[in-house]
Amino acid sequence: MIRVAKVVTFILHPLVLIAPAVFFVIVASGHSYTDALFWTFVALFFTLSVIVYILFGMKKGFFSNFDVSRRSQRIYLFPFIIFVGLLFLLTLLVFRGPVSLFLAMVYFVVAVLILAFVNLKIKASIHVGSLTAILISGVYFFGNSFLPFLLFIPVMAWARVIEKRHTVRETVVGALMGSVLAFIGIIVVQYLL
Numbered sequence: 001m002i003r004v005a006k007v008v009t010f011i012l013h014p015l016v017l018i019a020p021a022v023f024f025v026i027v028a029s030g031h032s033y034t035d036a037l038f039w040t041f042v043a044l045f046f047t048l049s050v051i052v053y054i055l056f057g058m059k060k061g062f063f064s065n066f067d068v069s070r071r072s073q074r075i076y077l078f079p080f081i082i083f084v085g086l087l088f089l090l091t092l093l094v095f096r097g098p099v100s101l102f103l104a105m106v107y108f109v110v111a112v113l114i115l116a117f118v119n120l121k122i123k124a125s126i127h128v129g130s131l132t133a134i135l136i137s138g139v140y141f142f143g144n145s146f147l148p149f150l151l152f153i154p155v156m157a158w159a160r161v162i163e164k165r166h167t168v169r170e171t172v173v174g175a176l177m178g179s180v181l182a183f184i185g186i187i188v189v190q191y192l193l
Contacts, residue, residue, distance in 0.1 A: 004162075008155055008156060008158075023036045024141070046091075078119070081112050111133065115177065122173060125171045126174060128171045
């Protein structure tokens with residue numbers, strides 16, 4: 001069971017989901033597959049910087065694992081992710097990237113700020129929250145054909161509990177936070193577009 005949980009956590013890890021999320025945001029907004037691939041590779045570069053930072057943190061001992069599952073250690077992670085997100089926003093501005101991706105990145109940075117604030121008060125599963133936000137947004141943009149993907153939310157929650165990274169309560173809080181963030185993002189997109 002633990003091996004299956006680890007595979008689920010890896011496949012549905014927030015850092016792994018960034019590339020397909022960027023690709024789908026760009027395609028959903030009517031851009032070409034070429035544009036989507038280009039900006040997905042740019043996003044991968046920024047994602048890689050976060051991965052390298054986490055691995056460096058594990059080597060130096062201020063992160064205990066790749067998931068940064070200890071709430072006290074996330075204080076070192078969230079500011080770095082926000083910094084990288086702001087650099088990506090700057091890159092989008094300088095190179096006139098797709099407006100839809102710019103808005104998605106603004107949403108991402110704001111979401112990380114909210115998650116960082118909530119994290120000060122309670123431990124919540126960022127894995128479950130991120131997955132929930134992405135999948136609910138996917139249903140909004142791609143319709144009912146995307147509904148079956150929502151089943152991945154309880155699967156991720158199960159994996160996080162099996163790995164003893166979170167309690168059931170923490171995964172539920174993560175899913176609720178992800179839902180709220182997704183609906184806020186959807187409302188903002190409807191208002192701006």
